[in-house]
Amino acid sequence: MSYSVLIVEDEPVLARNMLLYLERHGISCQTAASGEEGLEAMETARPDAVVLDHNLPGQDGLTVLRRMREREPQLPVVMATGHGSEQVAVEAMKAGAFDYLIKPVSLHQLKQVLDRAVQQQRQAQELRHLRGGGVAGVVPAAQGLAALLGDSVAMQRLRSRLRQLVDAEERMSDGHPPAVLIGGETGTGKELVARALHFEGPRRAGPFVEINCASLPAALVESELFGHERGAFTDARERRIGLVEAAHGGTLFLDEVGELELATQAKLLKLLEDRQVRRLGSVREQTVDVRVLAATNRPLEAMVQAGQFRGDLFYRLGTLRIDLPPLRERGGDAVLLAQAFLARSARRYGKAGLRFADEALQALSRHRWPGNVRELGNLVEQCVILATGAVIEADELPLPVMPEAGPGAPLVLEEQPASLPETERRLLLSALERNRWNVTQAARALGISRDTLRYRIDKFGLRP
Ligand SMILES: Nc1ncnc2c1ncn2[C@@H]1O[C@H](COP(=O)(O)OP(=O)(O)OP(=O)(O)O)[C@@H](O)[C@H]1O
Ligand SMILES: [Mg+2]
Structure with a gap:
């Protein structure tokens, strides 16, 4: 795998050491001796990953890390900290570092961590691309409740329900809000709702840590979630903080929770009950303060019946439930959303003023949207990119031609995208x-x- 790395390190010997080692392994490197220089190099050299020293002259590593995350949230940053600065490592993970290494850094390990960072970032990018989640035209401008568009009764009810939850949480005396299980078909906005609950609620200043349970390999799940001590298993050369600990003081969002293995479900249940985690290889339990949100598009009740999902965990996660209606049950929202996405995308592509023809709007409101809001967002973006005139006509919409549904009409299968x-x-x-x-x-x-x-x-x- 070939990629490029930016090394921000003020000790020239160490920086050069890392550079030579990585370059020998086919990784192209650039170095910067201060945070300011590093930030500049990040913009000009566009590296695939960054190694960032904590102890820098001028702006310290954590500040630089936060700046980097603001400008390039997808760029993986590996923090290098000195011995005995565990707290810094915790802070770095909270601020969104991909991982951390304790100095003196083992070069072999450095390369392993970087390989993993770049690989994961590429996979995530591909996934976002494949699933359309990353289509910039659909990325919400705000993270809170205001990001949830729609005037249908269903959406109004949803927003007031969310507002109630947030208010109740603000008033809670013990600060341990119950878990919320968010259900709904793919693309209905489950993640958006999870973010709204976090960013509108009393934990908004804390971390929002998202775990996609479907992408967690069973063998790694425990060390990813709960962390491990140095030497806990063959590859565990350094201590590593788990994602649960990284969410301390904030929200842990378990996305696609229906995909968890039964064994992991048992561990999660324990976390929810005791609010404690134990790193692999450690004898000590640590208390963590996390608010748990979970989402799934699978029918968890049926899975419980079938013995595929633990009933006790299901009840723990679903103390409160929010079920998102599919877009086809939201009345005129499809048209409203299409117009909003169109305005946003058109601005972005320098085609302001672009609009839908009346017939195009009718076609949009007739469509059944099996992929829900995500499908709609992707479709609008495609239209904007391809539009040559000032109006998007009905025949320019990449919609499948659907047979009329009516009495006696054959069952319409939801088309595969x-x-x-x-x-x-x-x-x-x-x-x-x-x-x-x-x-x-x-x-x-x-x-x-x-x-x-x-x-x-x-x-x-x-x-x-
Ligand atoms: N009510 C809404 N208003 C504006 N944008 C929305 C709304 N609902 C969803 N979106 C957008 O649609 C896309 C899909 O939403 P999201 O990722 O939250 O869906 P999801 O339910 O988590 O889907 P999946 O089950 O496939 O993970 C996102 O880009 C999101 O910003
Ligand atoms: Mg989702």
Whole structure:
């Protein structure tokens, strides 16, 4: 795997040492001797990962880490701290560091951590891309309740319910709010609701730590969640803080909780009951103060019946439940959301003033949206990228033609969204055709560079 790393380290010998070792392993490196220099290099060199010393002249490592996270939230940063500065490591993890290393840094280990960071970041990027979650046009401007758009009765009720929960939490005397289980089909806004509960509530200044239970490999789950002591198992060269501990004082969001293995479910239950964690290889229990939110699109009750999900955990997680309605049950929200997303995307692509034709709006309100709000957001963004005029017509919407539903009409199967490569191929082809195969113009319409488009034309073997 080839990638680039920015090393922010003021001790020249150590910096050079790291650089030589990493370069020998095919990783391209750049060094910076202060936080200020590091921040600048981050923007100009666009590294895939950063190694950041804690003890820097001028701005200290933690400050620099926070700045980096603000500017590039996806960029993995590995913090290097001195011996005996465990607290710094905890702070670094809370502030969003990917991991930390205790000096003197083992170069072999440094490379392992960096490999893992870059790999995870690439996977996450791919996943966001595949699932459309990262489509910038749909990323909420605000994180709170205001990010939840929609005027339907269902949405109004949802917002007032969330407001009630937050108010109740503000008033709680012991500060231990009950867990909330968020249900609903894919793309209905479960994650958005979890963020709203955190960022509107009394824990908003604390960390919001998100765990995707589906992507946790069973073998690693425990050390990821609960951390481990040095030497707890063969690869555990350093002590590592678990995600639960990193969420201390804030919220732990267990996404896709229905995917957890039974063995892990038992450990989580213990956490919810005792509010304590024990790192692998440690004899000591630590008390943690976390608010737990969980989300799933699976029918947990049925899974409990079938013995696939622990009943006791289900009741613990679901003291309070919020079920998000599918978009097709939200009346005129599809149109309202489409207009809001259109305005947002159009601004972003420099096509302000772009609007939907009346018939296009009708088609949008007729569609059943199996992928819910996410599907809608992706569709609008595609339209904006491809739009050539000032109005988006109904036949420009990449909607499947649906048979009329009516009495006696055959059951309509929810259509499978086309695969990502297929969607991309169609998107490219359509942009090229609209621009009579003028690559420069097509690239501009797509919002990508000419080189990128050329590369993709070759990749897909596109021909006029
Ligand atoms: N009511 C809403 N207003 C504005 N944007 C929304 C709304 N609901 C969802 N979105 C947007 O739609 C996308 C999907 O939402 P989200 O990721 O919260 O869905 P989810 O229920 O967690 O889906 P999944 O089950 O697939 O993980 C996000 O980009 C989110 O910002
Ligand atoms: Mg989600």
